[in-house]
Amino acid sequence: xxxxxxxxxxxxxxxxxxxxxxxxxxxxxxxxxxxxxxxxxxxxxxxxxxxxxxxxxxxxxxxxxxxxxxxxxxxxxxxxxxxxxxxxxxxxxx
Numbered sequence: 001x002x003x004x005x006x007x008x009x010x011x012x013x014x015x016x017x018x019x020x021x022x023x024x025x026x027x028x029x030x031x032x033x034x035x036x037x038x039x040x041x042x043x044x045x046x047x048x049x050x051x052x053x054x055x056x057x058x059x060x061x062x063x064x065x066x067x068x069x070x071x072x073x074x075x076x077x078x079x080x081x082x083x084x085x086x087x088x089x090x091x092x093x094x
Contacts, residue, residue, distance in 0.1 A: 005036040005056055032067040034060075 009032055016027040038052045061067050 005034060005052070005060070007032055007034045007060070030064070030066055032061065032064060034067065034069045034071075036069070036071040038071070 009030065012029050012031055013026055014029065015024050017024050034056070036052070036056065038049050040046075040049070056069065061069065
């Protein structure tokens with residue numbers, strides 16, 4: 001179906017106060033906002049969906065705490081939902 005992961009990368013500059021010395025310094029923090037619509041769980045698309053999930057959660061955002069990922073993911077598959085919970089991702093339904 002040609003679905004893709006769209007990522008916006010921002011850098012936020014903020015003052016950081018060292019808890020020990022009390023000195024302030026400017027720091028730059030990355031913030032990633034992504035949106036995607038994963039392939040369906042039905043039929044041959046499931047293999048592409050597995051690749052999409054792997055690339056999104058285990059490669060792109062593996063060690064990145066400052067990210068928001070929005071989209072239509074249909075985590076109704078128990079195995080996928082367990083992965084979401086085990087990695088402390090939050091599933092917010094609006």
